[in-house]
Amino acid sequence: MTPHRRTFLTSAASLVTLTLLPRPLAWAALDDEVAAAIRAVAADREIVEGGIVLDLPRIAENGASVPITVSVESPMTAEEHVSAIHVVATKNPSPGVVTFRLSPANGRAEVSTRIRLAEEQEVVVLAELSDGRVLRASAQVAVSVGGCAT
Amino acid sequence: MSTPRIRLPRSATSGEVIEIRTLIDHPMTTGISSPAPRNMLESLVVEMNGEVVFTQEFDNGTSENPYVVFFVRVHETSDFRFVWSHEDGSAFTAEGRVQVG
Numbered sequence: 001m002t003p004h005r006r007t008f009l010t011s012a013a014s015l016v017t018l019t020l021l022p023r024p025l026a027w028a029a030l031d032d033e034v035a036a037a038i039r040a041v042a043a044d045r046e047i048v049e050g051g052i053v054l055d056l057p058r059i060a061e062n063g064a065s066v067p068i069t070v071s072v073e074s075p076m077t078a079e080e081h082v083s084a085i086h087v088v089a090t091k092n093p094s095p096g097v098v099t100f101r102l103s104p105a106n107g108r109a110e111v112s113t114r115i116r117l118a119e120e121q122e123v124v125v126l127a128e129l130s131d132g133r134v135l136r137a138s139a140q141v142a143v144s145v146g147g148c149a150t
Numbered sequence: 151m152s153t154p155r156i157r158l159p160r161s162a163t164s165g166e167v168i169e170i171r172t173l174i175d176h177p178m179t180t181g182i183s184s185p186a187p188r189n190m191l192e193s194l195v196v197e198m199n200g201e202v203v204f205t206q207e208f209d210n211g212t213s214e215n216p217y218v219v220f221f222v223r224v225h226e227t228s229d230f231r232f233v234w235s236h237e238d239g240s241a242f243t244a245e246g247r248v249q250v251g
Contacts, residue, residue: 065213076223089211093182097211100220105203107167107223113206114213147213 028091028118037095041086041126042134052137054125063117063147072109072127072135076102082109084128091121116147154244156232161249167223168248170196170204174234178214190237191216197231198222226250 038047055069072082081104087097100111109127117123120142127135157171172194181188194216196204204220216234232244 069219087211092211093180094210096209098209099207101205101207102220103203105198105201105223106221108221110219110221111206112217112219114217116211116213 029089029093029095031090034088034090034095034124037088038124038126041084041128045132045134047126047134047136049136051135052125052127054123054137054139056123056139056141058140059142059144060117060147061144063119063143063145065114065147066117066141066143067112068115068123069110069112070100070125070127070137074109074129076104076107076109078104079130081106081130082127083130085109085111086126086128087115088124088126089115089117089121090124092116092118097123117141117143118146119143154232154234154242156230156244156246158230158246158248162224164225164250165223166250167221169219169221170230171217171219172232172244173215173217174242175215176234178208178212178216180210182210188237192235192237194218195233195235196220196222197233198224198228199226224248224250 051073053071057066060066070085074080074082082102084102085100088095089097097115098113102109122138122140124138154172154174159168162168176191177189178191179186179189191208193208194206195202203222206218208216227250228248230246234242
């Protein structure tokens with residue numbers, strides 16, 4: 001009888017623990033959604049790390065407005081250029097942040113904007129090249145005040 | 151509300167890569183985590199002499215008052231047109247000219 005009672009108590013205790021687990025990521029997109037967002041860009045293409053200079057603060061005071069600059073090494077000619085730059089948030093309520101469509105007319109594959117980060121997280125940038133390659137870079141950003149209250 | 155501001159150089163030399171900055175006042179509320187209803191711009195499309203040279207597609211992670219800096223190579227005096235489209239189908243536009251030569 002004692003073992004039975006013990007089993008019951010521990011399982012009851014673990015149930016309680018599970019229910020009371022804090023859910024700091026309650027609003028955060030699931031890893032699956034982030035993976036799907038990245039897959040939607042890359043499709044079947046191989047993703048190559050590097051070739052991108054990603055400028056993000058290591059600590060963002062205000063998550064509602066985090067400055068980001070993405071610069072891709074590319075001659076931006078008709079034969080060889082960046083066609084798109086995608087920014088993906090890994091712990092926002094939804095992973096999509098912004099997409100830029102470029103062409104050789106830009107002359108320089110560099111863009112700056114301001115993004116929202118709900119909490120500390122890795123920001124992933126993907127660059128689609130005209131030769132079919134997909135480049136990837138990422139940066140970890142700590143956030144003092146989360147920026148997804150809107 | 152939603153007054154767009156653009157910054158272009160007044161003049162450039164042929165073949166020069168110029169920097170363009172734009173800012174539009176807009177709350178960009180996603181409707182996800184606050185009671186405010188969704189009110190989002192969808193995209194910014196920039197044309198140079200009638201041809202699209204830059205597009206920015208806004209998703210939930212874009213900050214309010216969307217701001218962007220990008221580059222374009224100019225070969226001749228060029229007219230720029232900037233169109234911000236709202237998810238509800240409305241649009242805001244701005245125009246500018248860069249003198250070459």
